[in-house]
Amino acid sequence: MNKFPLLWIAMLATMLACKPEIRTEAELYQWINDPENGFVQTRKVNDLSITVKYLPAAFLAYKEGRNMPRATQKERDSLLNYYSHSRTFLMTIKPEVASGASGDVIYQGIGNYQEYQQRVMQLNFHLGEYLSLHAGKQLFVPSLSTMENTYGVTELRNFYLVFSDTDAHTSLLTENELDFTFQDEIFNTGISHFVFQKKKIEALPKMTELTTPTAL
Numbered sequence: 001m002n003k004f005p006l007l008w009i010a011m012l013a014t015m016l017a018c019k020p021e022i023r024t025e026a027e028l029y030q031w032i033n034d035p036e037n038g039f040v041q042t043r044k045v046n047d048l049s050i051t052v053k054y055l056p057a058a059f060l061a062y063k064e065g066r067n068m069p070r071a072t073q074k075e076r077d078s079l080l081n082y083y084s085h086s087r088t089f090l091m092t093i094k095p096e097v098a099s100g101a102s103g104d105v106i107y108q109g110i111g112n113y114q115e116y117q118q119r120v121m122q123l124n125f126h127l128g129e130y131l132s133l134h135a136g137k138q139l140f141v142p143s144l145s146t147m148e149n150t151y152g153v154t155e156l157r158n159f160y161l162v163f164s165d166t167d168a169h170t171s172l173l174t175e176n177e178l179d180f181t182f183q184d185e186i187f188n189t190g191i192s193h194f195v196f197q198k199k200k201i202e203a204l205p206k207m208t209e210l211t212t213p214t215a216l
Helices: 004-017 025-032 057-065 073-083 113-130
Strands: 021-024 040-045 048-055 086-095 131-135 138-140 144-147 157-164 177-184 190-197 206-211
Touching: 021 025, 025 048, 040 190, 048 177, 048 190, 057 073, 057 086, 057 206, 086 177, 113 131, 113 144, 113 157, 113 177
Parallel strands: 021 206
Antiparallel strands: 040 048, 048 086, 086 157, 131 138, 131 177, 144 157, 177 190
């Protein structure tokens, strides 16, 4: 009897059984922050470091569902479906330590109080004017732009950006490449592109019941 087909079947079963799963938020954090997995990219321009991170729908749905302990599976599935119709990114801007820069990034290049007020207004209310997402031949602008309030405790600033479309078949969801573009006229770092591959950001391992909350 030829043993090779049986050996091949056994190897295939082993490979399928070893398919990675994410069981904790810490594991998810580690996966998303590994550049090899395609969820995060960083550009260093002058004295600034700009990082853009793709936040998968499954994680966003889980975070919201965590505050709904009595939610039914149908309600949880509805959350996942809601987030699956948009693309969410976290953009972080901070001083580039390697260049010797330090201090609250919001003051970077600021010469007076008027310039400070203008920058605060730009970051809080007009950041979306400098951001876009190219998916194929379509161009999307943020439907939501939020700056995280750090109360001056950290040197960095986090911005949550959501790009959405009502058409479930739009290129936003189907295009193989997503080009997140920051045309920076706030810190004057020029134009930065962060290109994400659909096949990578959709290759997130299966998420089982997550434990141990971890901030992104």
